[in-house]
Amino acid sequence: MDIKQLLSKMTLEQKLAQMSQFNAICLMPDSQGGVTGPARSLDLTESELAAVGSTLNFIGAEEMIKIQDMHLAQDPLKIPLLFMQDVVHGYRTIYPIPLAMGATFDPDLMQECASMAAKESAVAGVNVTFGPMVDLCRDARWGRNMESTGEDPYLNCLMSAAQVKGFQGDMTGKYDIAACVKHFAAYGGAEAGRDYNTVDVSERNLRDYYFPAYKAAVDAGVEMVMTSFNLINGVPSSGNKWLVDGVLRKEWGFDKIVISDYNAFREMKVHGYCESDKDCAYRAIEGGSDIEMMSPCYLKHIPALIEEGKVSMEQIDKAVLRILELKNKMGLFENPYRSASVEEQNKFFLCDEHRDICRKAAEKAAVLLKNDGVLPLCDKTKSIAVIGPFANVGMIGFWSCAGKEEEATTVLQGIKKLVPNAKVEYAEGCDKDDVATPCDEMIAKAVEVAKNASVAVLCLGEHRTMAGEGNSRSCIGISEAQKTLIKKVKEVCDKVVVVLFNGRPLVITDFMDDANAILTMWQPGTEGGSACANLLFGKTNFEGRLPMSFPYTVGQCPIYYNNMRTGRPLKRDFKTSGYTSRYMDAPNAPLFPFGYGLSYTNFEISEPQISATSLKRGGAIKVSATVKNTGKEDGVALVQMYINDCVASLVRPVKEMKGFEKVSLRAGEEKTVEFTITEDMLIFWSANGKFETENGDFAVFVGLDASENRSVKFTLCD
Numbered sequence: 001m002d003i004k005q006l007l008s009k010m011t012l013e014q015k016l017a018q019m020s021q022f023n024a025i026c027l028m029p030d031s032q033g034g035v036t037g038p039a040r041s042l043d044l045t046e047s048e049l050a051a052v053g054s055t056l057n058f059i060g061a062e063e064m065i066k067i068q069d070m071h072l073a074q075d076p077l078k079i080p081l082l083f084m085q086d087v088v089h090g091y092r093t094i095y096p097i098p099l100a101m102g103a104t105f106d107p108d109l110m111q112e113c114a115s116m117a118a119k120e121s122a123v124a125g126v127n128v129t130f131g132p133m134v135d136l137c138r139d140a141r142w143g144r145n146m147e148s149t150g151e152d153p154y155l156n157c158l159m160s161a162a163q164v165k166g167f168q169g170d171m172t173g174k175y176d177i178a179a180c181v182k183h184f185a186a187y188g189g190a191e192a193g194r195d196y197n198t199v200d201v202s203e204r205n206l207r208d209y210y211f212p213a214y215k216a217a218v219d220a221g222v223e224m225v226m227t228s229f230n231l232i233n234g235v236p237s238s239g240n241k242w243l244v245d246g247v248l249r250k251e252w253g254f255d256k257i258v259i260s261d262y263n264a265f266r267e268m269k270v271h272g273y274c275e276s277d278k279d280c281a282y283r284a285i286e287g288g289s290d291i292e293m294m295s296p297c298y299l300k301h302i303p304a305l306i307e308e309g310k311v312s313m314e315q316i317d318k319a320v321l322r323i324l325e326l327k328n329k330m331g332l333f334e335n336p337y338r339s340a341s342v343e344e345q346n347k348f349f350l351c352d353e354h355r356d357i358c359r360k361a362a363e364k365a366a367v368l369l370k371n372d373g374v375l376p377l378c379d380k381t382k383s384i385a386v387i388g389p390f391a392n393v394g395m396i397g398f399w400s401c402a403g404k405e406e407e408a409t410t411v412l413q414g415i416k417k418l419v420p421n422a423k424v425e426y427a428e429g430c431d432k433d434d435v436a437t438p439c440d441e442m443i444a445k446a447v448e449v450a451k452n453a454s455v456a457v458l459c460l461g462e463h464r465t466m467a468g469e470g471n472s473r474s475c476i477g478i479s480e481a482q483k484t485l486i487k488k489v490k491e492v493c494d495k496v497v498v499v500l501f502n503g504r505p506l507v508i509t510d511f512m513d514d515a516n517a518i519l520t521m522w523q524p525g526t527e528g529g530s531a532c533a534n535l536l537f538g539k540t541n542f543e544g545r546l547p548m549s550f551p552y553t554v555g556q557c558p559i560y561y562n563n564m565r566t567g568r569p570l571k572r573d574f575k576t577s578g579y580t581s582r583y584m585d586a587p588n589a590p591l592f593p594f595g596y597g598l599s600y601t602n603f604e605i606s607e608p609q610i611s612a613t614s615l616k617r618g619g620a621i622k623v624s625a626t627v628k629n630t631g632k633e634d635g636v637a638l639v640q641m642y643i644n645d646c647v648a649s650l651v652r653p654v655k656e657m658k659g660f661e662k663v664s665l666r667a668g669e670e671k672t673v674e675f676t677i678t679e680d681m682l683i684f685w686s687a688n689g690k691f692e693t694e695n696g697d698f699a700v701f702v703g704l705d706a707s708e709n710r711s712v713k714f715t716l717c718d
């Protein structure tokens with residue numbers, strides 16, 4: 001399609017309609033064939049609706065084809081709609097939430113999962129997914145931690161690029177869909193971990209921590225960027241010219257579509273940044289945004305702004321061409337249904353191949369936090385009590401698109417299937433919600449089941465509705481009912497395994513001592529139950545490591561490993577360290593650090609060795625360490641390399657991850673892992689307001705989690 005020629009035929013209203021996106025329900029006529037309620041509440045006219053450029057929140061190929069047909073019948077220019085959807089961790093076959101995928105430290109697996117999701121999405125009529133979400137997360141109270149891959153920029157960059165490649169392929173494949181990286185920028189920096197709260201971070205914090213993962217998506221060829229609800233330097237991202245036009249477009253060279261978040265243009269009035277919808281339209285187009293999601297500011301007010309000479313037709317044409325370009329690239333003018341196919345939906349949804357991918361991901365994402373030897377369970381275990389509000393529920397997580405809880409394997413099902421000869425008894429034990437108070441009858445049933453069992457598996461934590469968008473929590477422990485359940489079960493059963501389901505790091509100090517073993521499955525998706533059973537019985541070994549620090553107490557939040565030393569660092573026991581940066585009633589360190597995770601074997605790692613103590617600019621040196629499997633089982637270690645810039649023109653964090661390697665080791669085996677250090681790893685946003693390196697001393701750590709404090713030094717020199 002000659003999109004410039006098409007553009008020349010378009011009226012201003014048709015151009016502005018291309019730049020507008022409304023829910024599918026707005027596009028489907030009501031019973032009288034008229035504009036539906038939601039569209040009417042947006043004051044949309046039939047001609048505006050007839051020319052709308054894209055839609056979201058539809059379900060399945062049939063609905064997509066119906067809406068596209070209806071749209072093409074009424075659009076005078078027959079410009080096909082773009083269909084967009086939040087496919088965040090699967091379409092119908094759901095893999096673990098992205099925070100869990102971060103725990104795999106496996107970008108290839110991340111890409112494989114995203115590619116699977118793209119295939120199911122494409123046949124369901126999805127052209128664009130609103131993913132990956134790559135917001136850096138440091139505060140466990142925030143509900144949307146579940147959607148990101150955690151607190152580390154290095155890991156987030158790898159996972160960001162992997163998801164873009166998985167979703168998009170090379171954008172020519174039948175099952176490739178466009179990705180939309182979000183939420184640009186720093187949405188995860190919400191103060192107090194409260195969703196949609198204000199964000200106020202310095203430019204260097206943006207440059208060194210929050211920006212990299214969005215840029216990794218841009219460098220990987222992402223087709224779209226979604227701006228965030230929050231402020232950046234006092235200006236909402238939706239209308240932030242420095243952020244969008246300056247950084248994203250001019251500095252990073254991104255010349256594709258920028259879309260707002262849901263009704264975010266209009267929310268610039270609520271922020272107190274804009275006076276009117278017209279002002280919102282002006283700030284947004286000036287900022288560089290092309291598509292307005294679920295509000296009509298462009299449609300209703302750009303014409304007047306053009307009349308007043310405040311906005312040029314050239315600005316509008318640029319935005320429309322970006323939109324038409326994506327439609328052209330996806331072949332929608334030739335085939336407006338693209339890969340939508342009911343037949344292929346039925347073939348791919350929940351197929352064995354996709355379930356296998358999800359099970360593998362759930363197994364690799366799980367993190368073993370404590371184990372006194374009670375795990376792995378023996379196949380010959382005679383009686384097992386499976387207890388808890390999440391023991392017989394499909395834990396598919398928030399943003400699970402077309403996924404259904406009832407299609408997911410539960411822990412109870414997984415255990416029963418794996419050990420069919422064992423006596424497996426179930427009790428719910430308490431209600432699911434986070435304010436559940438103990439119910440004596442439910443507790444009594446659980447105690448009855450537990451006292452007859454040789455081991456009790458307690459499935460606790462958060463339901464999928466207790467994390468995700470709008471679901472921040474001020475307390476991040478388990479409910480009182482769940483705490484009571486553990487205590488009562490422990491009174492009658494001396495082997496208690498706690499399986500956590502969570503969309504964020506949880507505070508687990510309350511019950512650490514009562515449990516013989518504790519693991520997190522996060523929100524593991526369609527095959528979570530079978531994966532959990534395989535892990536509990538040692539059919540597969542744990543290799544997941546924490547992508548976010550688990551706080552000792554919620555009072556420590558936000559807490560993350562790559563923090564600044566301060567002028568008065570805590571050097572010993574917090575109780576006796578006056579006049580240092582400390583709490584009187586809690587340690588500074590998290591309960592479990594970034595990169596932490598146990599396995600069914602043990603690993604030891606040597607002091608790091610370095611090939612040279614000076615690194616010349618442009619050169620390379622190597623750091624290595626020997627990791628040994630000192631246990632009785634084969635396992636996978638995650639060897640992690642961190643660097644600290646000891647002195648710089650802006651204070652640098654105590655350490656930053658710059659590399660990791662998964663190492664499979666048989667029992668007793670050892671391997672030397674080597675990392676190459678080059679100057680580009682030392683680049684940071686300096687006091688000169690640019691990315692550069694500075695000569696001086698650096699410390700290199702090689703360990704099995706971020707708490708490693710043995711290091712070797714080198715100097716960067718000319």
Ligand code: GLC
Pocket residue numbers: 056086130182261262469
């Ligand atoms: C929501 C979310 C965003 C999502 C969009 C469309 O408010 O913030 O992540 O993609 O609306 O559902």
